[in-house]
Amino acid sequence: MDKIEKIIWTDDGINSFEDIVRYISMDSEYYASNFAKKVLLSIETLKIFPRIGRVVPEYNNPNIREIIYQNYRIVYKLSDKAVYIVLIIHGAKNLPKII
Numbered sequence: 001m002d003k004i005e006k007i008i009w010t011d012d013g014i015n016s017f018e019d020i021v022r023y024i025s026m027d028s029e030y031y032a033s034n035f036a037k038k039v040l041l042s043i044e045t046l047k048i049f050p051r052i053g054r055v056v057p058e059y060n061n062p063n064i065r066e067i068i069y070q071n072y073r074i075v076y077k078l079s080d081k082a083v084y085i086v087l088i089i090h091g092a093k094n095l096p097k098i099i
Contacts, residue, residue, distance in 0.1 A: 004050050005081045007043060013085035020072065020088060035070075039088065042069050046076065046083045058095045 009017075017039065025032035045052060046067070053065035056075060063078040064086075071091045077084040089095060 003048055004046070004078075004083055007046060007083050007085060009085045010087075012087050016088045017085075020090075039069050039072070039074065042067055042074060043076075043083075043085060050078055050083055056095070 021032050021036045024035055053067040056064050056066050066073045066075045073089050075087045077086055
């Protein structure tokens with residue numbers, strides 16, 4: 001798979017990201033902003049290296065992958081021309097059966 005054309009956020013992907021940033025901001029606006037920037041930079045890397053993440057063990061599907069940032073799993077799904085950001089979840093939580 002070559003470079004992809006776009007990154008598409010699912011509703012669950014957007015909502016989970018916003019919830020995490022909101023939660024962090026209750027303690028520190030600075031750390032919430034820094035976290036958000038770093039997650040977005042990690043996701044932008046997927047445009048060039050879409051297969052950089054490991055296959056999510058719970059799903060065992062080569063097109064459902066994840067990258068890790070700090071304690072968070074950024075779950076994404078590959079298609080021919082796009083990466084879909086499916087969910088961002090703390091590593092201590094169980095993944096839902098959303099995919």
